Each structure stands twice: as C-alpha cells, then as structure tokens.
Amino acid sequence: MADAAFIYPNSEWQQHTEGGWDAAVLESLVLELERGGSTAMVIIDSGRLARSWGDTAYKSSVASVSNSLISILYGIHAGAGRIDLSATLADLGIIDVEPLTTDERTATIRNLLAARSGVYLPSVYDTTRGRPERGSHPPGSFWFYNNWDFNVLGTVLEVQTGENLFESFATRVAAPLGMQDFSPADCRYQHGPESRHPVYKMAMSARDARVGLLYLRGGRWNGVQVVPEDWVRLSTAPHSDLGGGRGYGYLWMTVEANALEASLSIRAPLYYASGFGGQYIIIVPALDLVVVHRAAQVDYGISHGHMGELMRLAISARSNR
Numbered sequence: 001m002a003d004a005a006f007i008y009p010n011s012e013w014q015q016h017t018e019g020g021w022d023a024a025v026l027e028s029l030v031l032e033l034e035r036g037g038s039t040a041m042v043i044i045d046s047g048r049l050a051r052s053w054g055d056t057a058y059k060s061s062v063a064s065v066s067n068s069l070i071s072i073l074y075g076i077h078a079g080a081g082r083i084d085l086s087a088t089l090a091d092l093g094i095i096d097v098e099p100l101t102t103d104e105r106t107a108t109i110r111n112l113l114a115a116r117s118g119v120y121l122p123s124v125y126d127t128t129r130g131r132p133e134r135g136s137h138p139p140g141s142f143w144f145y146n147n148w149d150f151n152v153l154g155t156v157l158e159v160q161t162g163e164n165l166f167e168s169f170a171t172r173v174a175a176p177l178g179m180q181d182f183s184p185a186d187c188r189y190q191h192g193p194e195s196r197h198p199v200y201k202m203a204m205s206a207r208d209a210r211v212g213l214l215y216l217r218g219g220r221w222n223g224v225q226v227v228p229e230d231w232v233r234l235s236t237a238p239h240s241d242l243g244g245g246r247g248y249g250y251l252w253m254t255v256e257a258n259a260l261e262a263s264l265s266i267r268a269p270l271y272y273a274s275g276f277g278g279q280y281i282i283i284v285p286a287l288d289l290v291v292v293h294r295a296a297q298v299d300y301g302i303s304h305g306h307m308g309e310l311m312r313l314a315i316s317a318r319s320n321r
Contacts, residue, residue, distance in 0.1 A: 006047055009213075012180075014047070022319075026314075029310065033054070037301045039294050039296040041292065041310070042056055042292040057180070058296060061202070065280070066201070070157065072173055072211060073157060076173075076226070077157065079228035083156075083157070086110065087108060087160075088107060092159065094155070094156070096121055104118065104139065107140070110250075111139050114240060115145055117152075118140065120134045120136075120144070125151075151195065154189075154200045155196075169187075173211065176224060176226050180205070186203035211281065212291075215236065215283055234249070236249050236254065244261025244262050254272075257269050266315050268285075269285070277297075278298070278302035279294060279295065279301075280307055
C-alpha cells in the first residue's frame with residue numbers, strides 16, 4: 001500500500017471514528033486497568049487513536065523499552081554508514097573495569113544487539129540472575145538478556161557517531177515523528193562502580209510512543225524513510241528462539257500467534273519493547289495495531305502475565321476485519 005494511503009498523527013492523534021470496536025468490552029478493559037498498577041494505555045488502530053486511558057501525557061521512565069529505542073538509532077546510523085555492525089569490541093577499543101579476554105574482544109556490535117556477546121561482566125543495573133560463567137559461551141553462540149551488552153551499545157553509539165545518544169534520538173526520531181512530549185532533558189545516564197558503561201535512562205509519555213506506528217509502517221513517516229525498511233524487518237525478526245513461541249531480534253522481543261506458553265500471545269504474531277514494571281510498546285502488523293502501556297510507579301506496576309490479559313481483552317474488543 002502506498003504511504004499516502006496511511007494515516008499519521010499531526011500535532012495530536014486523530015480519533016478513530018469508523019467503528020469496529022465493542023464499547024462494552026472496552027469498558028471492561030478500563031475496569032481492568034483501574035484495578036491498579038497501570039497509569040496509561042493507548043490503542044492505535046490503523047494510525048488513529050481507538051482508545052486512551054489514564055494520563056497519557058505524563059512522562060516517566062520507560063526502563064528497558066529504551067533498548068528498543070536505541071535499536072532504532074542503530075538502524076539509522078548503520079544505514080547511513082556511520083556504524084559498522086561487524087566491528088568487534090577490539091576494533092572499537094571497548095574496555096571495562098575488569099579487562100576483557102581475547103575471546104570476549106571478538107564480540108561484534110551485531111552480537112550485542114542480539115544479546116549474544118558472550119561477555120558476562122558486571123554491569124550497572126546488573127543482570128546476575130541466570131548469568132552464565134564467564135567464558136562459558138563464545139560470542140554469538142548463546143542468548144542471555146545482558147545489561148552489559150545494552151549499556152555498551154550506548155557507549156559504542158556515541159563513540160562511533162560523535163552524537164550524544166539522547167540528542168541523537170531527539171533529532172533523528174522524536175523531531176521527524178512530531179513527538180508531543182519527548183525532551184532530552186528528561187533523559188540521563190546512571191553510572192556505577194561496576195562498569196565504565198552507564199545505563200541510559202529515558203522518560204517518555206504514552207502518547208509519544210509513535211515509534212510503534214513508525215515500525216508498523218516499515219520505518220516510514222509521512223513519506224519520509226526515517227529508519228531503513230530492511231532494518232525494521234531485521235531488528236524485529238527472531239534471531240534467537242527463546243522457546244514457547246517467543247523470540248529475540250535486535251533489542252526487540254517477538255511472539256508467535258496463539259503460543260500457549262507466551263504470556264503476550266494473541267491471535268496474530270507481534271513484536272514488542274518492554275521495560276520493568278509494565279512499560280510496553282506492542283506492534284501487531286496483521287491487525288494494523290499498536291498498543292502502548294505505562295506504569296509510572298514501576299515497583300507497583302503490572303506483571304507480564306497481566307499485560308497479556310489486557311492485550312487479549314483489547315483484541316477481543318476489535319472486530320475481525
């Protein structure tokens with residue numbers, strides 16, 4: 001379909017007025033949201049706002065959703081030739097508090113994007129649970145949700161492009177998409193003694209999750225190719241099989257349709273960004289749908305299973321068109 005046939009928001013989201021949503025089921029969804037933990041939810045159907053709930057303008061930490069946002073920048077910069085995904089940690093001169101081994105230094109940027117670096121060093125916001133023994137898996141051979149990989153990607157992006165990560169996102173993503181609330185001033189680095197590589201913390205509102213629609217449209221926005229289309233496909237394809245219908249791409253999670261062991265599974269395949277406590281950007285290409293959920297108080301947010309219940313309730317309100 002030609003880009004001109006798609007609907008994009010202007011300064012505000014356009015309201016969905018074409019029907020196809022069951023009002024009674026949507027009210028049941030609201031009652032479920034009001035049970036606690038959730039602070040905002042937005043449903044975008046075919047580029048229009050089908051339903052919103054809560055304070056959708058309130059900005060709070062997106063937690064690990066930031067990984068998927070950084071993946072967008074990697075697609076932009078790699079597509080422009082500013083970053084070589086085959087470059088190794090040795091090529092890039094990456095060091096840490098504990099020296100890397102010769103084998104660890106062979107890990108590539110692509111390995112880090114896929115959470116397959118094989119580098120199991122301490123990190124800021126350490127991921128120690130289930131962390132393999134150091135040296136137990138060569139780079140590229142094993143998937144582990146590893147904050148060391150994600151933090152180093154922030155360092156690499158800044159060194160390779162000469163751009164501040166948050167300013168780069170503001171200029172290359174937020175501005176072209178017309179995000180209503182995003183500001184680099186709401187972002188910061190979290191440093192720690194464990195590692196030279198800080199966590200990048202970003203705050204966004206629910207209504208600013210326009211990146212969901214950007215990816216739904218193959219990286220295009222109002223006729224402009226903001227992110228290379230092949231990167232959208234590549235980064236949201238399951239490069240690692242996590243079992244039970246779940247997969248991992250380049251900093252995006254994937255879920256097969258009707259996968260009984262996957263909490264977020266619905267009747268169509270989807271991919272998503274998620275962060276601790278209930279932060280989600282969920283894209284369902286077959287249904288032309290984006291669902292955004294926020295929980296500002298992460299320690300009192302919602303579980304992955306609860307988000308799956310909310311998703312299935314939301315989908316049940318939508319006709320099978």
